[in-house]
Amino acid sequence: xxxxxxxxxxxxxxxxxxxxxxxxxxxGIRNDLGWYQQxxxxxxxxxxxxxxxxxxxxxxxFSGSGSGTEFTLTISSLQPEDFATYYCLQYNGYSPTFGQxxxxxxx
Amino acid sequence: EVQLVESGGGxxxxxxxxxxSCAASGFTFSTSNMNWVRQTPGKGPEWVSYISSTSxxxxxxxxxxxxxxxxxxNVKDSLFLQMNSLRAEDTAVYYCVGDFGSSTNPWGKxxxxxxxS
Numbered sequence: 001x002x003x004x005x006x007x008x009x010x011x012x013x014x015x016x017x018x019x020x021x022x023x024x025x026x027x028g029i030r031n032d033l034g035w036y037q038q039x040x041x042x043x044x045x046x047x048x049x050x051x052x053x054x055x056x057x058x059x060x061x062f063s064g065s066g067s068g069t070e071f072t073l074t075i076s077s078l079q080p081e082d083f084a085t086y087y088c089l090q091y092n093g094y095s096p097t098f099g100q101x102x103x104x105x106x107x
Numbered sequence: 108e109v110q111l112v113e114s115g116g117g118x119x120x121x122x123x124x125x126x127x128s129c130a131a132s133g134f135t136f137s138t139s140n141m142n143w144v145r146q147t148p149g150k151g152p153e154w155v156s157y158i159s160s161t162s163x164x165x166x167x168x169x170x171x172x173x174x175x176x177x178x179x180x181n182v183k184d185s186l187f188l189q190m191n192s193l194r195a196e197d198t199a200v201y202y203c204v205g206d207f208g209s210s211t212n213p214w215g216k217x218x219x220x221x222x223x224s
Binding site (some may be wrong): 032034036042043045046047050053055056087089091094095096097098099100101 | 153214
């Protein structure tokens with residue numbers, strides 16, 4: 001199975017800050033990676049698919065980059081509604097795996 | 108509107124069985140690959156099972172192989188997960204999820220399964 005290493009596990013930031021979260025995979029997955037946002041009691045919501053394609057309806061302050069084994073989610077200017085937990089997901093092959101999650105908290 | 112609605116969760120004793128259902132609407136279910144994903148409170152999501160649009164390809168995570176069976180009914184736009192020999196570690200919220208590689212990837216709101224004596 002492909003192992004995911006997501007970092008950091010948590011971060012503290014202020015509204016307006018630029019936030020970057022990274023996922024590394026144990027083997028190359030081309031661009032078969034998505035980023036999800038989850039708020040308490042809700043299902044995960046996809047922000048990015050194909051490593052860099054913005055999901056319809058998602059604000060443009062969210063962006064994704066990378067290919068192969070290293071991927072990044074960037075929030076260009078953190079908004080109050082962005083405090084949440086973020087997960088990466090690789091879907092290359094027959095056993096999708098999620099990252100461990102990054103909790104974005106208010107500083 | 109694209110919608111996935113799960114049902115069938117509940118409290119069951121270890122060793123028992125449950126059958127989860129997912130009703131799909133607002134998209135062409137019959138051509139969509141589908142997944143079940145579960146999540147234990149305080150932990151990240153875990154992929155459980157996949158079924159291709161025509162049921163030709165089916166995959167499971169190792170921990171449920173031989174105990175869970177995924178199936179679908181493309182006439183009734185429904186997805187199922189038959190769960191047998193349930194264990195405490197199967198306790199989770201179970202989500203019905205569309206194809207991870209598609210441009211939509213809908214998720215249901217989830218149904219809670221609790222395995223406890």
